[in-house]
Amino acid sequence: MGDFKPLPSKELHKNFLEKVVELLFNTVVFTTRKDKVLLWRSPEDLLKEFDFELGQNGESQEKLIQVLKNTVKFSVKTGHPYFVNQLFSGLDPYGLAAQWLTDALNASVYTYEVAPVFTLMEQHVINEVCKMVGLEWGDGMFCPGGSFGNGTAINLARFSRFPQVKKSGSKNLPDLVMFTSEECHYSIFKFASFLGLGEEAVIKLKTDEVGKIVPDDLEQNIIKYKDKNVVPLMVVATMGTTVRGAFDPVAEISAICKKHGLWLHVDAAWGGGLLFSQRYRTKLNGIELADSIVINPHKLLAVPQQCSLLLVRDKNLLHSCHSRGAEYLFQRDKYYDSKYDVGDKYLQCGRKCDVFKFWFMWKAKGAAGFASHIDVLMDLAHYFEEQVNCRPEFAPVSQRQYMNVCFWYLPRYLRSRPNVSDFHAELHKVAPQIKMVMANHGSVMLNYQPLKSLPNFFRFVSQNSSLTRNDIDFILDHIAEIGDALFLD
Ligand SMILES: Cc1ncc(COP(=O)(O)O)c(C=O)c1O
Secondary structure, three states, rough: OOOOOOOOOOHHHHHHHHHHHHHHHHHOOOOOOOOOOOOOOOHHHHHOOOOOOOOOOOHHHHHHHHHHHHHHHOOOOOOOOOOOOOOOOOOHHHHHHHHHHHHHHOOOOOOOOOHHHHHHHHHHHHHHHHHHHHHOOEEEEEEEOOHHHHHHHHHHHHHHHHHHHHHHOOOOOOEEEEEEOOOOOOOHHHHHHHHOHHHHHEEEEEEOOOOOHHHHHHHHHHHHHOOOOOOEEEEEEEEEOOOOOEEEOHHHHHHHHHHOOOOOHHHEEEOOHHHHHOOHHHHHOHHOOOOEEEEEOOOOOOOOOOEEEEEEOOOHHHHHHHOOOOOOOOOOOOOOOHOOOOHHHOOOOOOOOOOOHHHHHHHHHHHHHHHHHHHHHHHHHHHHHHHHHHHOEEEEEOOOOOOOOEEEEHHHHHHHOOOOHHHHHHHHHHHHHHHHHHHOOOOOOOEEEEEEEEEEEEEOEEEEEEHHHHHHHHHHHHHHHHHHOOOOO
């Protein structure tokens, strides 16, 4: 093959790249409701059907187009309106254009010299989002996802209390604990472990009937651990929990944190996009009282993955905690003011340019566009909940707090006999079976999970504001139809 060099040539690659774009237009970007969300294959079948082999010699462009077609064929179309499986969905045309552009430029956002537009843009967007949180908010960083942002916040909380940890590690530190909701995101445990605090240092606080932390439980636990000579380090409150979309009472939690000297991190990965909504911004009341916040524009605001922000109230903390001043990258004698080299406040070295797709979508739609997107989604969630409440084959898990609608499909034999002895065990089997049929049809992707002592239930959530009430009727009718066929009297 003559094109082993990593440089496109018009003669060799223009036609090929045009065909790729055409393929994406036809099979991914402009799909319709009539197309499948996925073409399901078991892992064993896909291993046989898809050509994963890599060889000594390269393939022809014709074959490569076929490989791309097959890759699309067996991949999930997360931009399809019936992909309601995850806390990301939709395919924003401006976000996509921006992502294509940054991929073509292949920038790495650490120094001004390598990424002049994007380093300035990052600081601009961070400043704008800080202003939306509150006047005292100072700095932030883009993260490869909310999990990483949460983990970074734990490290910042520890550093701000025990700055010696940066140089001498955790060997002379007291025993530490941190508190979070029993319905928090699992990244809190992963990163507590990763940072050497250990999973057992994460104390789970009770949640109420809709999924919010019970503040009294927090204060009692702080006192309990202080009495045992363990240092309570921080609280992670969630605004928009993963499963039920609950908003912890952050103002009350903040008062307790201030009283006892704890860092407050707010995981608003899911709920934080509400900063853009005049109608629903009040759900975030109290967020400004935190010390650090994670917001994922790639969730509610439908920015293509990944786009996640960690905001920090203290302007200097990210730099003092993370900087290392690598001389090959952050030289002090540059030909411009090196304060514009933002990279040293980050933990990563090379870094994708996630800001651009967010900035470009903001530019294209305005803040008002994001607000309208949120209004449509909230209206859809409201309609979904109404339908669940009024149709006899469905039952709500708890009152909706946000976009998440959690519900059971009740088979007929359980509908009429709620006192069946193994009601929970029977109900637990229902959602996985319905999901399997939907996957086989390739019709709808909808998540399910158990929670605390509750048997498996479905969670409907969408960030695709092109969904309509008709789509919701279709999704619920589809579940009912499959359920009625699977579970006879
Ligand atoms: C509340 C919450 N926090 C954090 C995360 C993790 O975000 P990411 O998937 O970007 O790592 C999620 C993911 O769903 C989440 O729901």
